[in-house]
Amino acid sequence: xxxxxxxxxxxxxDAQVAEPMFGDxxxxxxxxxxxxxxxxxxxxxxxxxALETPGEGRVLVVDGGGSTRxxxxxxxxxxxxxxxxWAGIVVYGYVRDSEELADQNLGIKAMGxxxxxxxxxxxxxxxxxxxxxxxxxxxxxxxxxxxADGIVVSDTPIHVEKS
Numbered sequence: 001x002x003x004x005x006x007x008x009x010x011x012x013x014d015a016q017v018a019e020p021m022f023g024d025x026x027x028x029x030x031x032x033x034x035x036x037x038x039x040x041x042x043x044x045x046x047x048x049x050a051l052e053t054p055g056e057g058r059v060l061v062v063d064g065g066g067s068t069r070x071x072x073x074x075x076x077x078x079x080x081x082x083x084x085x086w087a088g089i090v091v092y093g094y095v096r097d098s099e100e101l102a103d104q105n106l107g108i109k110a111m112g113x114x115x116x117x118x119x120x121x122x123x124x125x126x127x128x129x130x131x132x133x134x135x136x137x138x139x140x141x142x143x144x145x146x147x148a149d150g151i152v153v154s155d156t157p158i159h160v161e162k163s
Contacts, residue, residue: 003032003159005145005152012158018134018151022109025095026078030147031059031088031107032159037140039063039126044072044118046125051077055086059107059144063131064093071114075100082106088146092133109146 009017036058038050042065050060060081064072073089075097081089081104088107094114095101101108128140136153138144145152145159152158 003030003145003147005147005149008145008152008158012154015158016136016153018136018153020150021111021134022090022151023112024108024148025098025101025110025113026088026106026108027102027104028088028107032143032145033057033059033087035059035061035138035140035142035144035153037061037063037128037131037138039129039131040072041065041123042067042070042118043120043122043125044077045120046127047072048077048080050127051080051084051086053084055081055084057085057087059088059090059146060086061131061138061144062089062091062093063133064091066092066111066133068094068114070094070116070118071096072118073108073110074117078104078106078108090144090146090151107146109151
């Protein structure tokens with residue numbers, strides 16, 4: 001079975017499909033894994049804290065509220081994600097250091113780029129709670145599949161690993 005989001009969507013019509021609002025910024029366009037969620041607003045301190053933990057092939061889904069005032073992920077956090085084994089990051093918000101991110105072995109989907117860094121200590125974060133954006137309900141432990149065509153989310157794995 002393929003991991004292409006088009007095929008997964010066709011084969012699993014009950015799977016959720018994110019609205020087409022994200023661009024690709026990491027070195028990998030295709031990625032998948034179980035979801036870890038984080039809700040923040042213009043403060044990426046908890047994004048860093050999450051990426052400092054073992055990723056174990058998971059995808060960090062960051063609900064940044066769609067704020068257009070700063071970036072929540074940049075080159076340093078991307079490198080941290082690679083070092084700690086994260087499969088990817090989806091940001092309902094913006095990234096920076098796009099040229100650095102493009103060279104990293106990590107999938108990153110975000111709304112776009114922004115040169116301004118986030119503030120630290122402004123707001124609290126919610127970790128491992130259900131977050132909703134782009135027409136999708138992202139639950140911790142659900143599975144996310146991403147490629148050039150978009151994002152598909154399922155409560156359970158809908159792929160078969162190649163042997």
